[in-house]
Amino acid sequence: GEDVEQSLFLSVREGDSSVINCTYTDSSSTYLYWYKQEPGAGLQLLTYIFSNMDMKQDQRLTVLLNKKDKHLSLRIADTQTGDSAIYFCAEDTGGFKTIFGAGTRLFVKA
């Protein structure tokens, strides 16, 4: 069945780059997403990539997509303490249903 997997924790030092990885199973996914959840809040879309793209860059964020391996990654350059949050990988499976991973909790040490 459809599944999205990601590691649960990542710890980095302030100023370093963070890389959060995700694997998914549905090869027909059209959009893949990264959502961010800050403490006490709901999820908010951080960035997304369309399935015909390999890479997308948005300021400090770089998304890489390897369709062959069904692997998605999110790189945050110059990680700040304000980036501490839970990051969810998600895939669209046909326009109406989105499958979310379990979320990666990013800790940023000052």
Place this chain on the structure above:
Amino acid sequence: DADVTQTPRNRITKTGKRIMLECSQTKGHDRMYWYRQDPGLGLRLIYYSFDVKDINKGEISDGYSVSRQAQAKFSLSLESAIPNQTALYFCATSDFGGTGAGNEQFFGPGTRLTVL
């Protein structure tokens, strides 16, 4: 004002009680969703609705029911709450293609439910 609101934000109840969680949105979206979040399990879909006349079960609908009272309102009920329904519940909306990001979903702030 928030686009997606949920009430209550926190609720503690006892086993066997009936509970209703409410969600309202001002985004004008047709699609609405209810999820629960558990540590290490991420978000799991309970129910979703594409318009007022359309209600669909998600992957974990047992023990829950929903009502779509209007385009802007989607409520979730636990008819007889049990302790393993203790979780964080999120309502979300979407307008497929409307933002250019596929089925981007907009989430409410969540309701923390504890069943004793």
